[in-house]
Amino acid sequence: MALVGQNGKIGISMLSCKEASTLYLDSHDRPLAFRERLGLRMHLMVCRLCPRFADQMNLIWRACAQAAHQPELLEEHVELPDEAKARILNRLASQNGGTGPGDPSTGAEDSS
Amino acid sequence: MTSNPLSAEPDNVDRHTAASPPSAERWLTAHGDYLYRLALLELRNEAQAEDAVQETLLAALRGYAGFDGRASERTWLTGILKHKIVDIIRRDKREARLDPTPADPDGSPDIDELLFNAKGDWISPPADWGDPDQALEQKRFWEAFATCLKKLPAEMALMFSMREISGMDTAEICKVLEISATNGWVRLHRARLSLKECLEWRWLGKTEK
Numbered sequence: 312m313a314l315v316g317q318n319g320k321i322g323i324s325m326l327s328c329k330e331a332s333t334l335y336l337d338s339h340d341r342p343l344a345f346r347e348r349l350g351l352r353m354h355l356m357v358c359r360l361c362p363r364f365a366d367q368m369n370l371i372w373r374a375c376a377q378a379a380h381q382p383e384l385l386e387e388h389v390e391l392p393d394e395a396k397a398r399i400l401n402r403l404a405s406q407n408g409g410t411g412p413g414d415p416s417t418g419a420e421d422s423s
Numbered sequence: 424m425t426s427n428p429l430s431a432e433p434d435n436v437d438r439h440t441a442a443s444p445p446s447a448e449r450w451l452t453a454h455g456d457y458l459y460r461l462a463l464l465e466l467r468n469e470a471q472a473e474d475a476v477q478e479t480l481l482a483a484l485r486g487y488a489g490f491d492g493r494a495s496e497r498t499w500l501t502g503i504l505k506h507k508i509v510d511i512i513r514r515d516k517r518e519a520r521l522d523p524t525p526a527d528p529d530g531s532p533d534i535d536e537l538l539f540n541a542k543g544d545w546i547s548p549p550a551d552w553g554d555p556d557q558a559l560e561q562k563r564f565w566e567a568f569a570t571c572l573k574k575l576p577a578e579m580a581l582m583f584s585m586r587e588i589s590g591m592d593t594a595e596i597c598k599v600l601e602i603s604a605t606n607g608w609v610r611l612h613r614a615r616l617s618l619k620e621c622l623e624w625r626w627l628g629k630t631e632k
Contacts, residue, residue, distance in 0.1 A: 327543025329535065336615055340586075340593050363549040367619050370555045374568055375587040377559065382460035385569045391459035391476065396451050399477045403447050406481055 326354045331361050335368065445487040447480045454497050458504050465508050465584045467577070471515075478507040505589055509599055512581070516601055534616045550623055567626035571618050582607065583614035 326334070331354040334347055343351065355362050378385050458479060462472035482503050483490075490499050538547045558564045572580060578600075585596045597607040 327539075328545050329539040329543035333612070336612060340611075360545050360548045363551055364619075366555070367549055367552050367622075368615065370552055370558055371615070371619060371622070372587065373555060374559060374564075378464070378568075379461075379588050379590065382457065382464055384565045385572065386460040386463055387565075387569070389456075389460050389463060391451070391455045391473070395459075395473050395476075396455055399451065399473065399480065400447060402477060403481055403484065 325357070326350050328354075328358060328361055328364075331355065331358065332364050335361070335365050339368075339372065445484055447484060450480055450483065450496070450500065451476075454500055457497065458500060461501065461504060462508055464572075464588060465581065466511060467580070471511055475504060475507045475511055478510070479504045482507070508589070509591075513599055516599070534613050534620065538616060538620065547620065547623075549619075550627060552627065564626055567622055571621035571625055574621060575614055575617060579610050579614040579617065582610040583618065586611055587615075 331351055334343060334351045337343065338348075338351070355365065383389075455476060458476045459472055462475040463469065466472050466475065479500060483500055486503075490496075494502075538545065540546050552558060572583070575583060581600070582596065585591045585599075586593060591599075593607055593611065594604065597604055600607070602610075
């Protein structure tokens with residue numbers, strides 16, 4: 312993409328949709344250079360499809376942020392089985408040996 | 424920003440914090456399922472997810488003195504869990520159990536080629552997904568999202584969940600996974616596009632051309 316031609320006039324070769332969408336994804340991971348930002352913004356102004364792509368990715372990113380706090384949204388039917396909880400408490404009791412700071416809990420293996 | 428009616432954390436979860444002593448049993452009851460699901464999202468392996476929870480609680484018991492009570496107990500445990508997950512991934516990497524099939528920047532069909540023509544125009548144009556607030560309240564959306572995430576190849580899914588769900592830095596992830604920055608970028612790029620394309624079909628059923 313060339314923004315400023317040799318004669319000093321501003322001339323712009325548009326980004327392709329593939330380039331624009333890649334820049335949009337990159338903007339999530341690194342700060343874009345000025346030229347990249349400008350090119351992306353101009354592309355988004357004239358393109359009918361890429362703004363949709365941007366909205367799609369924004370939704371995916373929001374969903375990910377939400378899932379980080381509510382993993383049950385994605386692992387709906389998953390629970391830590393009772394047997395696994397009992398196993399964990401047992402192993403903690405033997406590993407920690409009840410020496411933890413103020414640690415009355417580790418004898419409680421047989422939770423039901 | 425989010426208008427989702429489900430609150431992230433019930434108010435009563437931390438009511439014991441001030442008074443009660445650290446208790447693995449209480450933590451398991453209050454946060455066990457939560458921690459296990461988070462671990463499973465990344466590790467995709469039940470035994471490893473169980474290990475991650477166990478190691479988290481062990482570290483929590485030993486380090487309870489360092490918990491200043493400013494964050495909620497759940498937030499504090501989640502922070503420990505993230506480190507334990509990374510430890511497990513590292514260990515796994517060393518024992519080469521992860522990635523039974525090597526990452527294939529050349530092998531699999533390139534998602535870019537499915538989405539764009541040689542000029543870089545969309546050949547699989549993105550559809551209008553409508554109101555995002557509404558989407559995030561749809562059971563159908565979350566089901567499709569979970570399905571699409573599980574359909575990603577293992578190494579892409581790991582890259583994706585470490586970056587997008589766990590929120591780790593890309594450079595940090597590449598170090599843990601012992602891959603080059605370029606390889607990491609390719610995996611993340613493909614994971615994002617594959618997930619988006621999968622959602623087009625699974626969630627909405629692609630209609631617009």
